Amino acid sequence: MKTLSDVKKKSSAIVKGVKGSDTLRLLEMGFTPGSKVEVVRAAPLGFPIEVKVRGYLVSLRKSEAECIEIK
Amino acid sequence: MSREKTIALVGNPNTGKSTLFNGLTGLKQKIANYPGVTVERKVGYAKIGGEKYRIVDLPGSYSLNPKQIDERITYQVLAGTYEHEPAPDLIVVLVDASNLDRNLYLTSQVMDLGIPVIVVLSMIDVAQDRGINVDADRISKVLGVPVIPMVAKEEREVQKLRDYISGHKVDPPKPLQWSPSEPLQKAIETLINKWIKPNTNLPERVWTIEALRFIGDDQAINLINDIKKQHQLREIVEEARRLLEESGKNYAAEEVLSRYDYIEKCTSGSVTESSEKIETISDKIDAVVTHKIFGPIIFVMILLLMFQSIFSWAEPFMNLIDLLFIETGTWVSKTLPEGILNDLLVEGVIAGLGGVVIFLPQIMFLFFFISILEGTGYMARAAFVMDGFMTRIGLHGRSVVPLMSGFACAIPGIMATRTIENWRDRIITIMVLPFMACSARLPVYAIMIAAFIPNESFLGIFTLQGLTFFGLYFLGIVTAIIAARVMKQIIKSDIPSPFIMELPSYKMPKWSGVFYNVFDRGRVFVTEAGKIILGISIVLWFLASFPRMESQNNFVAEQSVENVNEYSPDQTEQQQASNKLRQSYAGQFGQFIEPVIKPLGFDWKIGIGLITSFAAREVMVGTLNTIYSVQHEGDEQMALREKLRSDVDSETGEPIYTVWTALSLMVFFALAMQCMSTIAIVKRETNSWKWPAVMFTYMTALAYICSMLVYQVGSAIS
Helix, strand or coil, X not given: XXXXXXXXXXXXXXXXXXXXXXXXHHHHCCCCCCCEEEEEEECCCCCCEEEEECCEEEEECHHHHXXXXXX | CCCCEEEEEEECXXXXXXXXXXXXXXXXXXXXXXXXXXXXXXXXXXXXCCEEEEEEECCCCCCCCCCCHHHHHXXXXXXXXXXXXXXXXXXXXXXXXXXXXXXXXXXXXXXXXCCCEEEEEECHHHHHHCCEEECHHHHHHHHCCCEEEXXXXXXXXXXXXXXXXXXXXXXXXXXXXXCCCHHHHHHHHHHHHHHHHHHCCCCHHHHHHXXXXXXXXXXXXXXXCCHHHHHHHHHHHHHHHHHHXXXXXXXXXXXXXXXXXXXXXXXXXXEEECCCCCCCHHHHXXXXXXXXXXXXXXXXXXXXXXXXXXXXXXXXXXXXXXXXXXXXXXXXXXXXXXXXXXXHHHHXXXXXXXXXXXXXXXXXXXXXXXXXXXXXXXXXXXHHHHHHHHHHCCCCHHHHHHHHHCCCCHHXXXXXXXXXXXXXXXXXXXXXHHHXXXXXXXXXXXXXXXXXXXXXXXXXXXXXXXXXXXXXXHHHHHHHHHHHHHHHHHCCCCCCCCCCEECCCCCCCCHHHHHHHHHHHHHHHHHHHHHHHHHHHHHHHHXXXXXXXXXXXXXXXXXXXXXXXXXXXHHHHHHHHHHHHHHCHHHHHHHHCHHHHHHHCCCHHHHHHHHHCCCCCCHHHHHHHHHCCCCCCCCHHHHHHHHHHHCECCCCCCECCCHHHHHHHHHHHHHCCCCHHHHHHHXXXXXXXXXXXXXXXXXXXXXXXXXXXXXHHHHHHC
């Protein structure tokens, strides 16, 4: 299963689903199935990553990015 | 007289809520902690259309499914279940126009609460820069609530809101406009009928939203303390969730997805986005400050600037404050008749007040920078850049600035932890922050190193003295890292802590907001931590001054140290001070605890110093000066250094202080919690005595063990 943590910098993907203990919050922050996500950049050690979703920027750690499945 | 009406300000973080709050209330605001928690409560008053309103600025929240303590308070206040704050009569929701979807999510939840709602559409300028145009009238029509577009920076914009409130009667919006699906409605009914009605006395208007919290998330269930009840509730929730699962719905996602569907319907037709991709100034700045190489470099430069300000720029102000209080003290002591009252005023109250005010320059400088960094949006980027490093040592990206500030002084550092939203990360940062070698330790390190560490060179370019200095700083940092990792295992939070951090668009800081904040932090410190510090100062003064020596002539007989020869008047005065301290309760206590600190290599004189240095670590040097009757002329440090070296045990004739005593003492100062101001500010910032008590105990115990190891092992091998 591909997740947001596999998406390369400066490329985008479509959310398929969200899993894990932070599911509700990730959905509430706009990571709903069908929404477009773009990995804008990564922090110096590779993570966290900066993600654009629904027009705003959010920082996700690796464990959180792995909860977002993509198409 | 009827109760004044309450208006609650609600919104996502970074929507300009505080700016609107300041605009509405002016200087008429009160900031304190909510009882029992670390969340700040901001209440102010405003005259709107001749009527007085109470304005409550509720903590920024993304959702009414609370994830953090501050979000929980927002939910409870709005639901009317928070005992210290009545439900508001009107809710003003701030909505960021450049980020409409996520902001309307919270709005749609708030609209289900049965309380009148006004939407304020902020950051329209930011949205336009990104090519987004929002049709406020249309959104207002679709949502069925008034929508006021506003650039909160300008006074006449705030006036638009005031005019609306005074000129219109706002009704509660129609709830559940997002039309929950049939299975979800059934699930809601199940919870209302089987749990909420029989077990709670919640007002009817919040039944649905309360039911939704349980359906979507286990956390709300876990907050029920009674195990039996929790079990009962869990069964009802599972029954409700089955209703959803049977019709192929995901119980955690159903509410969110329906709300977002509704929001997308509202925004389509109300928002026009330019098709070409616009690279905003924000994007350009981000490309530099979060760059893999430049990012950390820029961050370090900014840290250096902040350091410079709290170390050097604050110093003249601190010297001035020092001078002012010394002069006042001298004036009072000369003006009032001699006696206990005089001493109490000068050495207890005025010195204590001085000990409070002296921190203000550092606090205000640090918060000047922090407010700008927060206000511009850079702080989130700094956390983003540093988070990878910091999670490896068990901390958070936002812990860096507070920890670094700790090298100047733990007080402003601990106050700066407020920028860490997550409670657990914040507590851990506070608990390890005093290990950072603050500047008050420097005088103690300096005198001990100068007296006992040989100034020999090491590997050519280093000296043993320099290495010792470095070692002490290093010891503090390593201990902080280890302690953080251990605490991460011990401190469990009842609330999981996702690191889903928004990176808001850059904007110019609002200067009035920056100065409000700087002024406010200073005020909070003086009024809340200050009273504890003043209280302890007076106690310490009492301990060091009583019982009072009646006879002024018998001190010679009790002298155990050298030079009973000729006294200059100055020396006599010094000897008197020395004797006074020796016979005081603090002196007696120092002698009383000698057996306890003996294994560390400390004698009773250091024991006295450990007690008096609770006022501030550097007081240790002054106390030793007094005990050894060092004259106030020439190079004091030099004189004290010699006296420490030549002090011998009266029975064995062996020197009391060895290099191991000095190392042991320095390790003790590096690790022990011996600063009342830190205790006071931890009490203020955590809003309980529990955390300062834990901090004092674990740090002092750790210091004791490490110092004993240094002294015992060291003495054994030499």
